[in-house]
Amino acid sequence: MSTLAQSKSDLERASTAQKVADMLRERVLDGELEPGLRLSEEAIGGALGVSRNTLREAFRLLTRDRILVHEHSRGVFVRRPTSEDVCDLYAARRVIEGGSLRLWNDVTEAQREAVRAPVRQAVARAEKNDFSKTGSANIQFHRGIVGLAGSVRLSDESDRLFAELMLAFRVAREVDAFHRTYLPWNRRIVELLNKGTVDEAVGQLDEYFDAAEQDLASRLTAD
Amino acid sequence: MSTLAQSKSDLERASTAQKVADMLRERVLDGELEPGLRLSEEAIGGALGVSRNTLREAFRLLTRDRILVHEHSRGVFVRRPTSEDVCDLYAARRVIEGGSLRLWNDVTEAQREAVRAPVRQAVARAEKNDFSKTGSANIQFHRGIVGLAGSVRLSDESDRLFAELMLAFRVAREVDAFHRTYLPWNRRIVELLNKGTVDEAVGQLDEYFDAAEQDLASRLTAD
DNA sequence: ATCGTAGAATCGTTCAACAATCCCACAAAA
DNA sequence: TTTTGTGGGATTGTTGAACGATTCTACGAT
Known part of the structure:
Protein backbone atom coordinates (compact mmCIF):
# COMPACT_ATOMS: atom_id res chain seq x y z
CA MET A 1 0.00 0.00 0.00
CA ARG A 79 15.83 36.04 0.98
CA ARG A 80 18.42 37.64 3.20
CA PRO A 81 17.13 37.50 6.76
CA THR A 82 17.80 40.48 9.00
CA SER A 83 18.19 40.46 12.76
CA GLU A 84 14.54 41.55 12.96
CA ASP A 85 13.59 38.49 10.95
CA VAL A 86 15.55 36.29 13.33
CA CYS A 87 13.74 37.86 16.27
CA ASP A 88 10.39 37.22 14.60
CA LEU A 89 11.33 33.66 13.68
CA TYR A 90 12.31 32.74 17.23
CA ALA A 91 9.21 34.40 18.64
CA ALA A 92 7.15 32.09 16.42
CA ARG A 93 9.24 29.06 17.27
CA ARG A 94 8.96 29.70 21.00
CA VAL A 95 5.19 29.58 20.76
CA ILE A 96 4.93 26.68 18.32
CA GLU A 97 7.57 24.38 19.76
CA GLY A 98 6.88 25.29 23.36
CA GLY A 99 3.19 24.64 22.89
CA SER A 100 3.88 21.39 21.05
CA LEU A 101 6.32 20.10 23.63
CA ARG A 102 3.74 20.53 26.37
CA LEU A 103 1.70 17.83 24.61
CA TRP A 104 4.42 15.25 25.29
CA ASN A 105 2.30 13.09 27.58
CA ASP A 106 -0.76 13.14 25.31
CA VAL A 107 0.75 11.78 22.08
CA THR A 108 1.63 8.41 20.62
CA GLU A 109 4.90 6.62 21.29
CA ALA A 110 5.81 6.98 17.63
CA GLN A 111 5.54 10.75 17.91
CA ARG A 112 7.77 10.77 20.99
CA GLU A 113 10.30 8.57 19.25
CA ALA A 114 10.46 11.06 16.37
CA VAL A 115 11.84 13.52 18.90
CA ARG A 116 14.32 11.17 20.58
CA ALA A 117 15.76 9.45 17.51
CA PRO A 118 17.47 12.45 15.85
CA VAL A 119 19.24 13.38 19.07
CA ARG A 120 20.35 9.79 19.68
CA GLN A 121 21.81 9.56 16.20
CA ALA A 122 23.52 12.93 16.44
CA VAL A 123 25.07 11.99 19.76
CA ALA A 124 26.30 8.68 18.36
CA ARG A 125 27.91 10.42 15.40
CA ALA A 126 29.40 13.15 17.56
CA GLU A 127 31.16 10.53 19.70
CA LYS A 128 32.90 9.36 16.56
CA ASN A 129 33.79 12.97 15.70
CA ASP A 130 31.42 12.76 12.72
CA PHE A 131 29.65 16.08 12.46
CA SER A 132 28.54 15.66 8.87
CA LYS A 133 24.79 15.46 9.32
CA THR A 134 24.54 17.34 12.57
CA GLY A 135 22.61 20.15 10.91
CA SER A 136 19.82 18.04 9.48
CA ALA A 137 19.67 16.02 12.72
CA ASN A 138 19.05 19.20 14.68
CA ILE A 139 16.28 20.19 12.33
CA GLN A 140 14.77 16.71 12.53
CA PHE A 141 14.71 17.05 16.30
CA HIS A 142 12.72 20.27 16.10
CA ARG A 143 10.50 18.88 13.36
CA GLY A 144 9.73 16.03 15.71
CA ILE A 145 8.75 18.48 18.44
CA VAL A 146 6.32 20.27 16.16
CA GLY A 147 5.01 16.89 15.02
CA LEU A 148 3.73 16.29 18.54
CA ALA A 149 0.92 18.73 17.74
CA GLY A 150 -0.28 16.47 14.94
CA SER A 151 -1.11 19.28 12.55
CA VAL A 152 0.26 19.21 9.03
CA ARG A 153 -0.42 22.93 8.70
CA LEU A 154 1.70 23.65 11.75
CA SER A 155 4.45 21.31 10.55
CA ASP A 156 4.46 22.91 7.11
CA GLU A 157 4.71 26.38 8.57
CA SER A 158 7.54 25.23 10.80
CA ASP A 159 9.38 23.88 7.79
CA ARG A 160 9.16 27.33 6.26
CA LEU A 161 10.53 28.85 9.45
CA PHE A 162 13.40 26.36 9.43
CA ALA A 163 14.20 27.15 5.81
CA GLU A 164 14.37 30.83 6.64
CA LEU A 165 16.68 30.11 9.55
CA MET A 166 18.95 28.11 7.26
CA LEU A 167 19.29 31.25 5.17
CA ALA A 168 20.07 33.25 8.29
CA PHE A 169 22.79 30.74 9.22
CA ARG A 170 24.22 31.19 5.78
CA VAL A 171 24.31 34.96 6.08
CA ALA A 172 26.03 34.51 9.45
CA ARG A 173 28.42 32.04 7.80
CA GLU A 174 27.73 29.51 10.54
CA VAL A 175 25.77 26.67 9.06
CA ASP A 176 27.25 23.60 10.70
CA ALA A 177 28.98 25.01 13.75
CA PHE A 178 25.69 26.42 14.87
CA HIS A 179 23.82 23.16 15.11
CA ARG A 180 26.78 21.46 16.73
CA THR A 181 26.94 24.00 19.53
CA TYR A 182 23.42 23.28 20.59
CA LEU A 183 23.44 19.48 20.46
CA PRO A 184 24.00 19.22 24.25
CA TRP A 185 20.86 21.25 24.76
CA ASN A 186 18.78 18.89 22.68
CA ARG A 187 20.22 15.98 24.63
CA ARG A 188 19.28 17.56 27.93
CA ILE A 189 15.74 18.26 26.72
CA VAL A 190 15.22 14.63 25.74
CA GLU A 191 16.54 13.46 29.11
CA LEU A 192 14.12 15.73 30.94
CA LEU A 193 11.27 14.47 28.77
CA ASN A 194 12.13 10.85 29.45
CA LYS A 195 12.20 11.68 33.13
CA GLY A 196 8.65 12.98 32.75
CA THR A 197 9.46 16.56 33.73
CA VAL A 198 7.84 18.26 30.76
CA ASP A 199 7.80 21.74 32.26
CA GLU A 200 11.53 21.66 32.84
CA ALA A 201 12.06 20.49 29.27
CA VAL A 202 10.05 23.44 28.02
CA GLY A 203 12.19 25.69 30.18
CA GLN A 204 15.35 24.28 28.65
CA LEU A 205 13.89 24.74 25.20
CA ASP A 206 13.19 28.39 25.98
CA GLU A 207 16.75 28.87 27.18
CA TYR A 208 17.99 27.26 24.00
CA PHE A 209 15.92 29.69 21.96
CA ASP A 210 17.19 32.65 23.94
CA ALA A 211 20.82 31.68 23.45
CA ALA A 212 20.45 30.74 19.79
CA GLU A 213 18.53 33.87 18.91
CA GLN A 214 21.00 36.19 20.59
CA ASP A 215 23.92 34.35 19.03
CA LEU A 216 22.49 34.47 15.53
CA ALA A 217 21.12 38.00 15.72
CA SER A 218 24.44 39.40 16.90
CA ARG A 219 26.25 37.79 14.00
CA LEU A 220 23.78 39.32 11.58
CA THR A 221 23.92 42.85 12.94
CA ALA A 222 27.71 42.78 13.04
CA ASP A 223 27.86 41.84 9.37
CA MET B 1 4.49 59.59 9.40
CA ARG B 79 -11.36 25.13 -0.76
CA ARG B 80 -13.96 22.92 0.86
CA PRO B 81 -12.69 21.96 4.32
CA THR B 82 -13.36 18.46 5.54
CA SER B 83 -13.74 17.34 9.13
CA GLU B 84 -10.10 16.22 9.00
CA ASP B 85 -9.15 19.75 8.00
CA VAL B 86 -11.10 21.13 10.94
CA CYS B 87 -9.29 18.73 13.26
CA ASP B 88 -5.94 19.85 11.87
CA LEU B 89 -6.88 23.52 12.09
CA TYR B 90 -7.85 23.31 15.74
CA ALA B 91 -4.76 21.30 16.57
CA ALA B 92 -2.71 24.15 15.17
CA ARG B 93 -4.78 26.80 16.92
CA ARG B 94 -4.52 25.03 20.27
CA VAL B 95 -0.73 25.22 20.07
CA ILE B 96 -0.47 28.73 18.64
CA GLU B 97 -3.11 30.48 20.73
CA GLY B 98 -2.42 28.50 23.87
CA GLY B 99 1.28 29.27 23.61
CA SER B 100 0.59 32.92 22.86
CA LEU B 101 -1.85 33.37 25.73
CA ARG B 102 0.73 32.12 28.19
CA LEU B 103 2.79 35.22 27.35
CA TRP B 104 0.07 37.47 28.79
CA ASN B 105 2.20 38.81 31.64
CA ASP B 106 5.24 39.46 29.46
CA VAL B 107 3.75 41.74 26.80
CA THR B 108 2.89 45.41 26.45
CA GLU B 109 -0.38 46.90 27.64
CA ALA B 110 -1.29 47.71 24.03
CA GLN B 111 -1.04 44.03 23.16
CA ARG B 112 -3.26 43.06 26.07
CA GLU B 113 -5.80 45.71 25.10
CA ALA B 114 -5.97 44.22 21.57
CA VAL B 115 -7.35 41.09 23.25
CA ARG B 116 -9.83 42.81 25.56
CA ALA B 117 -11.26 45.41 23.18
CA PRO B 118 -12.98 43.07 20.67
CA VAL B 119 -14.76 41.21 23.46
CA ARG B 120 -15.84 44.42 25.15
CA GLN B 121 -17.31 45.72 21.90
CA ALA B 122 -19.02 42.44 21.08
CA VAL B 123 -20.59 42.32 24.55
CA ALA B 124 -21.78 45.91 24.21
CA ARG B 125 -23.41 45.17 20.87
CA ALA B 126 -24.92 41.91 22.08
CA GLU B 127 -26.67 43.74 24.93
CA LYS B 128 -28.41 45.83 22.27
CA ASN B 129 -29.30 42.66 20.36
CA ASP B 130 -26.95 43.77 17.60
CA PHE B 131 -25.16 40.67 16.33
CA SER B 132 -24.05 42.18 13.04
CA LYS B 133 -20.31 42.21 13.53
CA THR B 134 -20.05 39.41 16.03
CA GLY B 135 -18.14 37.25 13.61
CA SER B 136 -15.33 39.69 12.90
CA ALA B 137 -15.21 40.61 16.59
CA ASN B 138 -14.58 36.99 17.49
CA ILE B 139 -11.81 36.78 14.95
CA GLN B 140 -10.30 40.02 16.20
CA PHE B 141 -10.24 38.53 19.69
CA HIS B 142 -8.26 35.53 18.50
CA ARG B 143 -6.04 37.70 16.32
CA GLY B 144 -5.26 39.67 19.43
CA ILE B 145 -4.29 36.51 21.28
CA VAL B 146 -1.86 35.50 18.55
CA GLY B 147 -0.54 39.06 18.49
CA LEU B 148 0.74 38.55 22.05
CA ALA B 149 3.54 36.47 20.54
CA GLY B 150 4.74 39.47 18.56
CA SER B 151 5.56 37.53 15.42
CA VAL B 152 4.17 38.70 12.09
CA ARG B 153 4.85 35.26 10.64
CA LEU B 154 2.75 33.63 13.31
CA SER B 155 0.00 36.22 12.89
CA ASP B 156 -0.02 35.77 9.12
CA GLU B 157 -0.28 32.01 9.44
CA SER B 158 -3.10 32.42 11.92
CA ASP B 159 -4.94 34.63 9.47
CA ARG B 160 -4.72 31.82 6.95
CA LEU B 161 -6.09 29.39 9.52
CA PHE B 162 -8.96 31.78 10.27
CA ALA B 163 -9.75 32.13 6.58
CA GLU B 164 -9.91 28.37 6.25
CA LEU B 165 -12.22 28.17 9.22
CA MET B 166 -14.49 30.77 7.64
CA LEU B 167 -14.83 28.42 4.71
CA ALA B 168 -15.61 25.56 7.06
CA PHE B 169 -18.33 27.67 8.71
CA ARG B 170 -19.76 28.30 5.29
CA VAL B 171 -19.86 24.61 4.43
CA ALA B 172 -21.58 24.02 7.77
CA ARG B 173 -23.95 26.89 6.97
CA GLU B 174 -23.27 28.44 10.35
CA VAL B 175 -21.29 31.60 9.81
CA ASP B 176 -22.78 34.02 12.33
CA ALA B 177 -24.50 31.74 14.79
CA PHE B 178 -21.21 30.05 15.43
CA HIS B 179 -19.36 33.08 16.68
CA ARG B 180 -22.31 34.23 18.72
CA THR B 181 -22.45 30.96 20.63
CA TYR B 182 -18.93 31.31 21.86
CA LEU B 183 -18.96 34.95 22.90
CA PRO B 184 -19.52 34.04 26.60
CA TRP B 185 -16.38 31.95 26.45
CA ASN B 186 -14.30 34.85 25.21
CA ARG B 187 -15.72 37.02 27.95
CA ARG B 188 -14.78 34.50 30.61
CA ILE B 189 -11.26 34.20 29.25
CA VAL B 190 -10.74 37.96 29.44
CA GLU B 191 -12.06 38.04 33.00
CA LEU B 192 -9.63 35.32 34.03
CA LEU B 193 -6.79 37.16 32.35
CA ASN B 194 -7.63 40.41 34.12
CA LYS B 195 -7.69 38.49 37.38
CA GLY B 196 -4.15 37.35 36.59
CA THR B 197 -4.97 33.65 36.43
CA VAL B 198 -3.36 32.94 33.07
CA ASP B 199 -3.32 29.17 33.44
CA GLU B 200 -7.05 29.07 34.01
CA ALA B 201 -7.58 31.29 30.98
CA VAL B 202 -5.56 28.85 28.88
CA GLY B 203 -7.71 26.05 30.26
CA GLN B 204 -10.88 27.86 29.22
CA LEU B 205 -9.41 28.49 25.77
CA ASP B 206 -8.73 24.78 25.41
CA GLU B 207 -12.28 23.96 26.40
CA TYR B 208 -13.54 26.47 23.86
CA PHE B 209 -11.45 24.78 21.19
CA ASP B 210 -12.74 21.34 22.16
CA ALA B 211 -16.36 22.43 21.98
CA ALA B 212 -15.99 24.46 18.78
CA GLU B 213 -14.07 21.73 17.00
CA GLN B 214 -16.55 19.02 17.89
CA ASP B 215 -19.47 21.25 16.96
CA LEU B 216 -18.04 22.20 13.60
CA ALA B 217 -16.67 18.78 12.71
CA SER B 218 -19.99 17.09 13.42
CA ARG B 219 -21.79 19.51 11.12
CA LEU B 220 -19.31 18.79 8.36
CA THR B 221 -19.45 14.99 8.58
CA ALA B 222 -23.25 15.06 8.71
CA ASP B 223 -23.37 17.08 5.52
C1' DA C 1 29.97 65.85 -4.69
C1' DT C 2 25.00 66.20 -5.92
C1' DC C 3 21.49 66.27 -9.13
C1' DG C 4 19.01 65.33 -13.34
C1' DT C 5 18.40 63.02 -17.61
C1' DA C 6 18.74 59.73 -21.59
C1' DG C 7 19.28 55.07 -22.76
C1' DA C 8 19.60 50.24 -21.60
C1' DA C 9 17.93 46.47 -19.09
C1' DT C 10 14.27 44.15 -16.83
C1' DC C 11 9.73 43.38 -15.23
C1' DG C 12 4.41 43.27 -15.86
C1' DT C 13 1.01 41.88 -18.83
C1' DT C 14 -1.21 40.38 -22.88
C1' DC C 15 -2.02 37.45 -26.79
C1' DA C 16 -1.94 33.41 -29.70
C1' DA C 17 -0.83 28.83 -30.30
C1' DC C 18 -0.15 23.92 -29.41
C1' DA C 19 0.60 19.80 -26.60
C1' DA C 20 -1.00 17.25 -22.62
C1' DT C 21 -4.56 15.99 -19.75
C1' DC C 22 -9.05 15.36 -18.12
C1' DC C 23 -14.07 14.86 -18.61
C1' DC C 24 -18.16 13.02 -20.65
C1' DA C 25 -21.01 10.47 -23.43
C1' DC C 26 -21.64 6.50 -26.06
C1' DA C 27 -20.84 1.96 -27.56
C1' DA C 28 -19.13 -2.83 -26.73
C1' DA C 29 -18.60 -6.74 -23.76
C1' DA C 30 -19.33 -9.60 -19.51
C1' DT D 1 -27.23 -4.09 -15.42
C1' DT D 2 -22.68 -3.23 -14.68
C1' DT D 3 -18.29 -2.79 -16.32
C1' DT D 4 -14.89 -1.68 -19.71
C1' DG D 5 -12.86 0.63 -23.67
C1' DT D 6 -12.92 4.59 -26.86
C1' DG D 7 -13.80 8.35 -29.05
C1' DG D 8 -14.25 13.71 -29.22
C1' DG D 9 -14.52 18.13 -26.82
C1' DA D 10 -13.17 21.14 -23.27
C1' DT D 11 -9.65 22.86 -20.14
C1' DT D 12 -5.23 23.23 -18.40
C1' DG D 13 0.10 23.42 -19.01
C1' DT D 14 3.62 25.61 -21.40
C1' DT D 15 5.82 28.24 -24.81
C1' DG D 16 7.27 32.35 -27.49
C1' DA D 17 6.86 36.91 -28.90
C1' DA D 18 5.52 41.46 -28.21
C1' DC D 19 5.02 46.10 -25.97
C1' DG D 20 4.23 49.45 -22.29
C1' DA D 21 5.90 50.52 -17.65
C1' DT D 22 9.36 50.63 -14.27
C1' DT D 23 13.93 50.47 -12.63
C1' DC D 24 18.79 50.75 -13.05
C1' DT D 25 23.11 52.83 -14.85
C1' DA D 26 26.14 55.88 -16.61
C1' DC D 27 27.15 60.19 -18.16
C1' DG D 28 27.15 64.99 -18.04
C1' DA D 29 25.60 69.60 -15.89
C1' DT D 30 25.48 72.42 -11.97
Missing part, protein backbone atom coordinates in the same frame (compact mmCIF):
# COMPACT_ATOMS: atom_id res chain seq x y z
CA SER A 2 2.83 2.37 0.74
CA THR A 3 4.25 1.67 -2.72
CA LEU A 4 0.98 2.75 -4.26
CA ALA A 5 0.92 5.94 -2.27
CA GLN A 6 4.54 6.45 -3.25
CA SER A 7 3.94 6.10 -6.96
CA LYS A 8 0.89 8.31 -6.70
CA SER A 9 2.90 11.11 -5.16
CA ASP A 10 5.43 10.65 -7.94
CA LEU A 11 2.76 10.96 -10.58
CA GLU A 12 1.37 14.08 -8.99
CA ARG A 13 4.78 15.68 -9.28
CA ALA A 14 4.10 16.50 -12.92
CA SER A 15 4.22 20.28 -13.12
CA THR A 16 7.38 21.80 -14.57
CA ALA A 17 7.02 24.86 -12.39
CA GLN A 18 7.05 22.53 -9.38
CA LYS A 19 10.19 20.80 -10.57
CA VAL A 20 11.93 24.08 -11.27
CA ALA A 21 10.92 25.34 -7.83
CA ASP A 22 12.29 22.19 -6.18
CA MET A 23 15.60 22.57 -8.00
CA LEU A 24 15.92 26.24 -7.10
CA ARG A 25 15.01 25.56 -3.47
CA GLU A 26 17.78 23.00 -3.26
CA ARG A 27 20.28 25.38 -4.81
CA VAL A 28 19.37 28.14 -2.41
CA LEU A 29 19.46 25.98 0.73
CA ASP A 30 22.75 24.44 -0.38
CA GLY A 31 24.21 27.91 -0.62
CA GLU A 32 24.94 27.91 -4.35
CA LEU A 33 22.58 30.86 -4.68
CA GLU A 34 23.55 33.33 -1.97
CA PRO A 35 21.06 35.32 0.09
CA GLY A 36 20.48 38.72 -1.46
CA LEU A 37 21.18 37.49 -4.99
CA ARG A 38 18.77 38.64 -7.63
CA LEU A 39 17.33 35.91 -9.84
CA SER A 40 16.98 37.22 -13.38
CA GLU A 41 13.99 35.77 -15.18
CA GLU A 42 15.74 35.72 -18.51
CA ALA A 43 19.04 34.27 -17.29
CA ILE A 44 17.55 31.50 -15.14
CA GLY A 45 14.76 30.71 -17.55
CA GLY A 46 17.25 30.40 -20.38
CA ALA A 47 19.64 28.26 -18.35
CA LEU A 48 16.87 25.88 -17.29
CA GLY A 49 15.10 25.86 -20.63
CA VAL A 50 11.73 27.00 -19.35
CA SER A 51 9.66 29.95 -20.42
CA ARG A 52 9.40 33.11 -18.41
CA ASN A 53 5.81 32.43 -17.44
CA THR A 54 6.61 29.01 -16.06
CA LEU A 55 9.61 30.36 -14.21
CA ARG A 56 7.47 33.07 -12.68
CA GLU A 57 5.12 30.39 -11.39
CA ALA A 58 8.09 28.64 -9.81
CA PHE A 59 9.09 31.94 -8.22
CA ARG A 60 5.61 32.29 -6.74
CA LEU A 61 5.92 28.87 -5.15
CA LEU A 62 9.23 29.80 -3.56
CA THR A 63 8.03 33.16 -2.32
CA ARG A 64 5.21 31.28 -0.62
CA ASP A 65 7.88 29.31 1.21
CA ARG A 66 9.63 32.58 2.07
CA ILE A 67 12.80 31.40 0.34
CA LEU A 68 12.55 34.17 -2.23
CA VAL A 69 11.25 37.69 -1.84
CA HIS A 70 9.41 39.48 -4.59
CA GLU A 71 9.85 43.23 -5.13
CA HIS A 72 7.50 44.78 -7.61
CA SER A 73 9.09 45.68 -10.95
CA ARG A 74 12.50 44.84 -9.47
CA GLY A 75 12.48 41.07 -9.53
CA VAL A 76 12.90 38.23 -7.08
CA PHE A 77 15.80 37.84 -4.68
CA VAL A 78 17.08 35.09 -2.45
CA SER B 2 1.58 57.22 9.28
CA THR B 3 0.30 58.97 6.16
CA LEU B 4 3.62 58.34 4.45
CA ALA B 5 3.54 54.68 5.35
CA GLN B 6 -0.04 54.61 4.12
CA SER B 7 0.73 56.07 0.72
CA LYS B 8 3.73 53.82 0.40
CA SER B 9 1.65 50.72 0.97
CA ASP B 10 -0.80 52.06 -1.61
CA LEU B 11 1.94 52.48 -4.16
CA GLU B 12 3.21 48.99 -3.52
CA ARG B 13 -0.25 47.64 -4.28
CA ALA B 14 0.41 47.96 -7.99
CA SER B 15 0.26 44.40 -9.29
CA THR B 16 -2.82 43.41 -11.24
CA ALA B 17 -2.56 39.85 -10.03
CA GLN B 18 -2.62 41.15 -6.47
CA LYS B 19 -5.76 43.18 -7.11
CA VAL B 20 -7.47 40.25 -8.79
CA ALA B 21 -6.50 38.01 -5.89
CA ASP B 22 -7.90 40.50 -3.37
CA MET B 23 -11.18 40.68 -5.25
CA LEU B 24 -11.50 36.92 -5.49
CA ARG B 25 -10.60 36.48 -1.84
CA GLU B 26 -13.39 38.82 -0.87
CA ARG B 27 -15.87 37.01 -3.09
CA VAL B 28 -14.93 33.66 -1.62
CA LEU B 29 -15.05 34.76 2.03
CA ASP B 30 -18.34 36.54 1.42
CA GLY B 31 -19.78 33.30 0.14
CA GLU B 32 -20.49 34.43 -3.42
CA LEU B 33 -18.13 31.73 -4.61
CA GLU B 34 -19.09 28.56 -2.80
CA PRO B 35 -16.59 26.05 -1.42
CA GLY B 36 -15.98 23.28 -3.93
CA LEU B 37 -16.69 25.50 -6.92
CA ARG B 38 -14.25 25.22 -9.78
CA LEU B 39 -12.87 28.51 -11.08
CA SER B 40 -12.49 28.37 -14.84
CA GLU B 41 -9.50 30.32 -16.11
CA GLU B 42 -11.26 31.38 -19.26
CA ALA B 43 -14.55 32.38 -17.64
CA ILE B 44 -13.07 34.38 -14.77
CA GLY B 45 -10.27 35.86 -16.80
CA GLY B 46 -12.75 37.01 -19.41
CA ALA B 47 -15.15 38.44 -16.84
CA LEU B 48 -12.40 40.37 -15.09
CA GLY B 49 -10.61 41.41 -18.25
CA VAL B 50 -7.24 39.97 -17.36
CA SER B 51 -5.14 37.49 -19.26
CA ARG B 52 -4.89 33.85 -18.32
CA ASN B 53 -1.31 34.22 -17.15
CA THR B 54 -2.14 37.06 -14.78
CA LEU B 55 -5.15 35.18 -13.47
CA ARG B 56 -3.01 32.14 -12.85
CA GLU B 57 -0.67 34.29 -10.78
CA ALA B 58 -3.66 35.48 -8.76
CA PHE B 59 -4.66 31.85 -8.26
CA ARG B 60 -1.20 31.07 -6.93
CA LEU B 61 -1.50 33.85 -4.38
CA LEU B 62 -4.83 32.51 -3.15
CA THR B 63 -3.52 28.97 -3.11
CA ARG B 64 -0.78 30.18 -0.78
CA ASP B 65 -3.47 31.50 1.54
CA ARG B 66 -5.20 28.10 1.35
CA ILE B 67 -8.38 29.75 0.05
CA LEU B 68 -8.10 27.88 -3.23
CA VAL B 69 -6.76 24.42 -3.93
CA HIS B 70 -4.92 23.57 -7.10
CA GLU B 71 -5.32 20.17 -8.74
CA HIS B 72 -2.92 19.47 -11.56
CA SER B 73 -4.49 19.64 -15.01
CA ARG B 74 -7.90 19.92 -13.38
CA GLY B 75 -7.96 23.52 -12.29
CA VAL B 76 -8.40 25.49 -9.10
CA PHE B 77 -11.31 25.11 -6.71
CA VAL B 78 -12.61 27.05 -3.76
